[in-house]
Amino acid sequence: MKAFAIAACLIATTALAQERALKPESQVKLRKSAYALMNYNFATLDAMAEGKRPYDKEAAGKAADWVANLSEVPRHFFGEGTDKVGETRARPEIWQKRADFDAKMDTMVSEAKKLPHAARTDLATLKKAVEATGDACGACHDDYRRK
Amino acid sequence: MRVRVWDLPVRLFHWTLAVLAVFSFVTGKIGHGWMAWHVKSGYAILALLTFRLAWGVVGSDTARFTRFVKGIGSARDYARTLLARSPAPFLGHNPLGGWMVVLLLAALLLQAATGLFADDDISTQGPLAAMVSEAAVRQLTRIHAYNEWVVVALVVVHVAAIVFYQGPLRRNLIGPMVHGSVETAAPAPRLAPTWFAAVLFGLSCAAVYYLVAILPPSP
Secondary structure (H helix, E strand, C coil): CHHHHHHHHHHHHHHHHHHCCCCHHHHHHHHHHHHHHHHHHHHHHHHHHCCCCCCCHHHHHHHHHHHHHHCCCHHHHCCCCCCCCCCCCECCHHHHCHHHHHHHHHHHHHHHCCHHHHHCCCHHHHHHHHHHHHHHHHHHHHHHECC | CEEECCCHHHHHHHHHHHHHHHHHHHHHHHCHHHHHHHHHHHHHHHHHHHHHHHHHHHCCHHHCHHHHCCCHHHHHHHHHHHHCCCCCCCCCCCHHHHHHHHHHHHHHHHHHHHHCCCECCCCCECCCHHHCCHHHHHHHHHHHHHHHHHHHHHHHHHHHHHHHHHCCCCCCCHHHHHHCEEECCCCCCCCCCHHHHHHHHHHHHHHHHHHHHHCCCCC
16 A cells, blocks of 8 residues: 555656656756665665565565665656756766666666565575665766766 | 795785676676676676785785885886887886786775766666766766776786787786796896785775675765
């Protein structure tokens, strides 16, 4: 139920973003917030995958729901010019190679969406899904995020 | 006369470091599934470097910094003889090679040390990242990312120099780093006992273990 509520909120937010043009600095704030929350929840999954924290289906499932739902958010807040405002590490290449950026974003979203099921299956499956998602995150960081 | 120029600890240190440096570079590039190994490799490198610094002070003659770290002047003079393809013979590191050792050790130490505080914002965190501010983590992660290429550049120069000696100058530097001995008229350097190196390496491992396993607060 909670996952549905979160999803509903997110869909509402993203719908809003599409309806009215958000200020560039607001977009930066929103996408960074989403990334920060993804990172926080992904850390839970990663700790279990690496055996630093005992595997717990319920906790893993919850964290995975968050990551999966949040993964949809950032792409809506990468409007033109949002690499030049506030504190952002977004590189201008995002807009120069938008198709590639979008493709990498798609991969990240689709990998993240496998997490909830994997988290509720078993540790070995979770581990694989965590690695695939981590790689998908890293692919964008390498090319489109300033160091 | 055949003289032992590199003691066993220096040789073991050298080749283990070479393998681990390549391994660290590769695992860092492959990423996620290999990052746990990248981190472990960094710990091992840190222990090796700690040992080498100590060995450079209290170890064998040819390992000591005071013996092979010379002024810029003598490095320049040596470079001239090198370009003239008749380098003066040195038992141990020559003045230019000495600076290569210092630069490589410094760059690798910086790389290993910043790695302790680095965070890739995905799943890999250095063991000490939790102990410093976000701004510090960010800065140290950047240094870790840029200095990586400084290390690569130094390794390229180092290997190119070896190739230059091996090829045009017909001087085998790889052999002595493997078996330890050279043909020379110079008096044999004083070599420190291997057990002493083992003790120092044990202490180095203990220091690194403290840094990465005991010092950090448990999550």
